Amino acid sequence: MLNTLLITVWSGLVACGVVFALAKRSAPITVNDAKVMWTMHKKTAHCSGHKWEPIKRKKDKIFGFRCECGYKYAQKRPLVCRALKHDEEHSALLAPYSF
Numbered sequence: 001m002l003n004t005l006l007i008t009v010w011s012g013l014v015a016c017g018v019v020f021a022l023a024k025r026s027a028p029i030t031v032n033d034a035k036v037m038w039t040m041h042k043k044t045a046h047c048s049g050h051k052w053e054p055i056k057r058k059k060d061k062i063f064g065f066r067c068e069c070g071y072k073y074a075q076k077r078p079l080v081c082r083a084l085k086h087d088e089e090h091s092a093l094l095a096p097y098s099f
Helices: 002-022 031-045 088-097
Strands: 024-026 052-056 062-067 072-074 076-078
16 A cells, blocks of 8 residues: 555656656747847758748747748747856856957
8 A cells, every 4th residue: 555655656756757847838039039040940941931920929029930931930948947047256257258
């Protein structure tokens, strides 16, 4: 009985860990970033499309684009990720190398 309970709990924790590791959410991008990515798509895929359409979600934020050729790009980020820390020490190390 106890073994069954432990196996169930561990398998549930592993399943939750896998879902959180693989789940992704949409992340907004700027119009300029979308244009650059569309230009890269045209050059690398030898696309003959002349127009792109932004993929928008709530509050008119752009999350990707669609090309005339049918190609679709959407910016995705992991559901759970740590935020980068910008300490004063880190900024001080980068300051001498700024251009």
